[in-house]
Amino acid sequence: MLVKLTDACRPSDLEAILEALRGEGWEPRHRGRIVVVPVESGRVAHALAGLDGIESIDPQPTDYKLVARDACPEGSRVVAGGVEIGGRELIVIAGPCAVESAEQVEEVAVAVASVGARMLRGGAFKPRTSPYAFQGLGVEGLELLALARQRSGLPVVTEVLAPEEVPLADELADMLQVGARSMQNFPLLKALGRGRQPVLLKRGQGSTVDELLLAAEYIVFHGNPHVVLCERGIRTFETTTRNTLDMGAVAALKALTHLPVIVDPSHAAGRSDLVPAIAKAACAAGADGLLVEVHPSPATARSDGAQALDPSEFAALMRDLAAIAVLCGRSMAASRPGAQAAELARLRAHIDAIDAAVASLLSERFRIVLDVARVKDALGLSLHSPEREQAVLERVARLVEPPLEPEAARVVFEAIVEQARLVAARRGAPAPRDGSPVGPTPRP
Ligand code: PEP
Ligand code: MN
DSSP states (O other): OEEEEOTTOOHHHHHHHHHHHHHTTOOOEEETTEEEOSOOOTHHHHHHTTOSSEEEEESSOOSOOTTBGGGSTTOOOEEETTEEESSSBOEEEEEOSBOOOHHHHHHHHHHHHHTTOOEEEOBSSOOOSSTTSOOOOTHHHHHHHHHHHHHHOOOEEEEOOSGGGHHHHHHHOSEEEEOGGGTTOHHHHHHHHHSOSOEEEEOOTTOOHHHHHHHHHHHHHTTOOOEEEEEOOBOOSOOSSSSBOOHHHHHHHHHHBSSOEEEOHHHHHSSGGGHHHHHHHHHHTTOSEEEEEBOSSGGGOSSOGGGOBOHHHHHHHHHHHHHHHHHTTOBOOOOOSSOHHHHHHHHHHHHHHHHHHHHHHHHHHHHHHHHHHHHHHHHTOOSOOHHHHHHHHHHHHHHOOTTSOHHHHHHHHHHHHHHHHHHHHTTTSOOOOTTOOOOOOOOO
16 A cells, blocks of 8 residues: 655644554555555555545555655665765675685685775675575585674674574675565565665566566565665676676666666676776766675685686776766765775875876866867957856866865866967967977967
8 A cells, every 4th residue: 555645745744644544553665755655455444544745545556666766866875884875985895706715705805894895795604596606605604604704894794594684684685685586585575574674676687677676665664674785687688798797777776766776797797808898888877886706716715716816906997996986976985094005006006096087187178178169269259258267167166075165176277278278279280299398378
């Protein structure tokens, strides 16, 4: 039963509606303009008769409602072990496919933490296609993950296959993963819905976007709003990659739901050489984070070694992502305590990547300045427009965020505008020889 509230519904109207429903012994769930009552009964309409703020009552909704973008237009954020997913920061979760030993998981955890991963992944209960394949270390694997969390400071995400695994995993991990093969394991979804632990819900390899959202709705409907979705590729006729990453689904999900959406490039690619490109594309497509498999020695991994990055490949990916994240309006991990020397190198690499992006953007900006000059020539307009320059400076001063002060941004952009004027004034003239001085241009 779904109750839709009017735009004019006041907090006191909502409270009266929730009270009336609770008075009947039901547990209503509320999000934005939606109230869901987990019963199918004409008694709901009866209980709400005469109350204000109700637009409609749908006795039997079939579509997802609580996870729909409408219910929370600003987007929801999920906090797992202190890490917020769904905000401005691109959250990278990294670690081995399966926990194999204390040394293996600890080595990866420390390595990925030192280059900016925010969470550690690792499977203790493994869903394997063949019953003869390594099935994971089970409870021992969970304990090793908890130790690696202590050593690296990274919160942990791990997969649960069955409802009876939830309580222990809940105790030892910070976020529970529902794997692609379990996306429609309804008893598992209901068990996770009854808890409060954040859930990472992966799209089934044969599931539509709608089915993924309805699986998420199960968890939220049963009481747990902390759900993050993960696109990890679907089965198609294509066999070059292990799965076909549905990048369109990432963009679509961001519009259809308020839940955070992350991408797993590793299971999509099935080959480590393709992982960086897919990861970078996912960031550009609007993903809130990435789930990447990393192994200290991929060649000897007990599962999914072909798609695992080694720590140095992962470090290179993190450097590339730093530049792309900036262009996508996102930030990446802030400095972490510990591993100070590695941290300094990582932060410098991050700055280098950002400088490369800034240099490339500035070059493009100056090319456009020349185009503008040509258009102005054709229109017979004066090259110098003080009002436009003023508007540019005021706009950037409004755009910057602390610790960059508006005044400091103004100074930087005054220099850019000044150089742009020089470049425009020289249009058509031969390029200056190396080292020719650039100085202030006389204003026309
Ligand atoms: C995994 O993350 O290790 C995993 C088994 O992934 P998926 O469920 O997407 O196949
Ligand atoms: Mn795997």
